[in-house]
Amino acid sequence: MTNKTNQQLNKPNAEALLAWYDRHHRTLPWRVIPKDRSVGVVNDPYHVWMSEIMLQQTTVGAVKSYFEKFLTMWPTLSDLAAASEEDVLKAWAGLGYYSRARNLKKCADHVQLHHNGRFPDNAKALKELPGIGDYTSAAIASIAFDEEVPVVDGNIERIVSRLYHIEEALPKAKKPIKEKVAELTPSERPGDFAQGMMDLGASLCSPKKPACSLCPFSGTCEAEGIGDQERFPIKAPKKQKPTRYGAAFLIKRQEDGAIWLRQRPDKGLLASMSEVPSSDWFGKSAEKFELASALDHAPEGLEFRKLVGQVIHTFTHFHLVLDVYETTSTDSEPMNKGWWSEPQSLKDEALPTVFRKVVEMGLER
Numbered sequence: 001m002t003n004k005t006n007q008q009l010n011k012p013n014a015e016a017l018l019a020w021y022d023r024h025h026r027t028l029p030w031r032v033i034p035k036d037r038s039v040g041v042v043n044d045p046y047h048v049w050m051s052e053i054m055l056q057q058t059t060v061g062a063v064k065s066y067f068e069k070f071l072t073m074w075p076t077l078s079d080l081a082a083a084s085e086e087d088v089l090k091a092w093a094g095l096g097y098y099s100r101a102r103n104l105k106k107c108a109d110h111v112q113l114h115h116n117g118r119f120p121d122n123a124k125a126l127k128e129l130p131g132i133g134d135y136t137s138a139a140i141a142s143i144a145f146d147e148e149v150p151v152v153d154g155n156i157e158r159i160v161s162r163l164y165h166i167e168e169a170l171p172k173a174k175k176p177i178k179e180k181v182a183e184l185t186p187s188e189r190p191g192d193f194a195q196g197m198m199d200l201g202a203s204l205c206s207p208k209k210p211a212c213s214l215c216p217f218s219g220t221c222e223a224e225g226i227g228d229q230e231r232f233p234i235k236a237p238k239k240q241k242p243t244r245y246g247a248a249f250l251i252k253r254q255e256d257g258a259i260w261l262r263q264r265p266d267k268g269l270l271a272s273m274s275e276v277p278s279s280d281w282f283g284k285s286a287e288k289f290e291l292a293s294a295l296d297h298a299p300e301g302l303e304f305r306k307l308v309g310q311v312i313h314t315f316t317h318f319h320l321v322l323d324v325y326e327t328t329s330t331d332s333e334p335m336n337k338g339w340w341s342e343p344q345s346l347k348d349e350a351l352p353t354v355f356r357k358v359v360e361m362g363l364e365r
Helices: 003-009 014-024 045-055 060-073 077-082 085-092 099-114 134-145 154-163 174-184 190-202 291-297 343-348 353-364
Strands: 243-253 259-263 305-314 319-329 339-341
Touching (some): 045 060, 045 099, 045 134, 060 085, 077 099, 085 099, 154 174, 154 190, 243 291, 305 353
Antiparallel strands (some): 243 259, 259 339, 305 319
16 A cells, blocks of 8 residues: 555545534534434524624533523514614623624624525625624534535634644634635535534544544544644734723612613723723723722712722723722712612623623622
8 A cells, every 4th residue: 555545544534523423412502413404404594693603702601591592582583683782782791792792683683684584595695794704604604504615613723723733823824724624624514514523622622631532533633643732723922911990980879779870882892781880991000090080080979989909801902900989879860871770680781791790899898
């Protein structure tokens, strides 16, 4: 047998991955399992789309309950299109990266209005929809419509960079990785192949101590062959995140402990979400938020006291440190636009995590 033949036999192949997926697939609320797919059950594009938007920068474990809640509230795309953005943001609260929730609503509206409530069946057309980029369009097209397109998420980047020993660092490595995924993706069952790769990366081909002996690609993986799996994918050094500083002002109603909330501007970070009154967020130094200067940003006509401790929260591009000030009020309405939210209602407010931390800090005191 020639070396060339050996090399051909040792190439990764989709059939091995699909056979592994048939036996070891995850059962997820938005997924049609292989047994059901084999008898003609198809994935619902609405379910695939919603799960993919929710899964961006979020774990499967965190998404399951939100996905089920959204389907209970809005079983179909037309139901979601008829909902208000405020209700969508409230239901999304706690899942983070709130631009996804706004894009979810925009996309539902667009598909309902311009596509008669039906998602396009190919990646090119899907990519034209609000909030859908390269990865999401390919994932929906592949999983929901079985289009033969390369699907590349973080798990798949790790698998393929190891399989082919791709020495380029991310993000430059994205192009050769996608090319290899395109070569590997089969014309039969491309959607199951994509989901199988995701499951493999979430289980055996883990970032640390991958279980190579159990992997369907064992014996064909170049990184495994030289015992160098954990080095891949190679990543460019991370840039240090800057820190910003601000103040939040917690106003409690004296009679029942209700919290005064307001709506953030409809553009920018956390747009249209709820918040307690707060200052702008400043960089470079915490000096701006010594007591005297912090109160320049407080609602007028109230006297605040500073709470011990700070709220620290990390966004994608920066860290945030908030000093928290509180007061009680007997007024029916403090001197800024907003509303009172009673303690039992706070869980239903569209409060992003950073402001939930503020409220929790105040309630603990």
